[in-house]
Each structure stands twice: as structure tokens, then as C-alpha cells.
Amino acid sequence: MALYYPPVAFHFRVDFLGLSTGDLDASFQKVSGINSQLGSFEHQEGGENRFKHRLPDVPSFGNLVMERGVFKDSELISWFRDSLETFLFNPLDIIVSLLDEEHNPLESWQFYQAYPVKWEIGSFDAKANEIAIETIELSYQYFNRLN
Numbered sequence: 001m002a003l004y005y006p007p008v009a010f011h012f013r014v015d016f017l018g019l020s021t022g023d024l025d026a027s028f029q030k031v032s033g034i035n036s037q038l039g040s041f042e043h044q045e046g047g048e049n050r051f052k053h054r055l056p057d058v059p060s061f062g063n064l065v066m067e068r069g070v071f072k073d074s075e076l077i078s079w080f081r082d083s084l085e086t087f088l089f090n091p092l093d094i095i096v097s098l099l100d101e102e103h104n105p106l107e108s109w110q111f112y113q114a115y116p117v118k119w120e121i122g123s124f125d126a127k128a129n130e131i132a133i134e135t136i137e138l139s140y141q142y143f144n145r146l147n
Contacts, residue, residue: 007098007106014066017093021075029133030067031096034109034143036060063118063137064094064111070121070132080116080136091115094138095146107147114140 014026039057071077082088091113097105118137122130 007100009098011099011101011103013097013099013103013105015095015097016076016079017095018090019075019079019092025071025074025076028066028068031064033062033065033137034096035062036143059142061140061142063139064096064114066136066138067133068136070134076136077119080119083116084119089115091140094140105147107145109143110146111138111140111143114138 012028012031014028014031016026036059038059040054041057042052042054044052079090079092082090092115094111094114095108096111097108100106115138116136117139118135120135120137122133122135124132
């Protein structure tokens with residue numbers, strides 16, 4: 001029986017489809033928010049007083065949150081600024097891929113019609129020995145697993 005080693009969570013890639021970001025511009029130290037939840041609703045049936053039917057509803061998705069060091073002259077930040085400052089929304093599809101040791105995708109998730117909803121710069125602290133971090137939060141219609 002072959003041994004199975006779960007993939008490491010620190011080797012991943014983010015691709016913004018339709019945006020000419022370089023490898024550095026699309027490099028992130030953390031990606032989170034890949035989740036979905038199926039809602040439900042209750043329906044009272046006429047004549048049935050013992051219980052209410054619980055039926056599935058449409059799924060909901062959390063925001064995709066990405067963190068990285070502050071990057072100067074970023075095509076990605078220009079896209080964010082267009083959305084957040086001038087309200088020129090240009091939704092993009094985004095693919096997040098978990099990579100193997102040879103940099104090939106093990107699993108990938110595609111997020112459809114993503115657009116920025118929040119951009120945050122971490123605090124500046126003269127007593128800390130840390131790099132400046134920016135956090136980017138994206139909303140999207142839905143996602144699916146590609147592999």
C-alpha cells in the first residue's frame with residue numbers, strides 16, 4: 001500500500017483571468033474564505049401540525065480574502081482602485097490552485113465574476129519587525145472545484 005501524504009497548504013497559486021498580473025503581483029502569503037453553505041427554509045404543510053418541513057435553499061458563499069506584502073505599481077491594485085474609487089466594476093474570474101512539489105495543480109477552485117469589496121493595509125508599528133501587509137477581500141457569484 002502506497003503512503004499518502006496530505007498536500008501542504010503553503011504551496012499555492014492565484015490566477016486572475018483577464019488581468020495581466022505578473023508572478024509577483026499575484027503572489028499571496030494567505031488565501032482564505034473558500035467555503036460554501038447550503039441554506040434551508042421551513043415550510044408549514046396545511047393539516048400537518050406535528051412538524052414543519054425543512055427544505056434546502058440556495059447556497060451562500062463567503063468572501064475570498066487574500067493577504068500579501070504591499071506591492072508598488074500593481075496591476076491588481078489598479079483594478080481594485082477602479083472598483084473602489086471610481087465604481088468602474090470589471091468582474092474577473094479567479095483560479096486558486098493548490099500545487100504539488102513540481103508546481104503542478106493538485107486541486108483548483110474557480111471563482112466566477114469576482115470583484116473587490118474591501119482593501120486594507122495592516123497597521124504600522126515601529127516596535128514590530130514585520131513587513132507591511134495588505135488584505136484584499138473579494139465577493140463573487142459562486143465557485144466550483146475544477147479537478
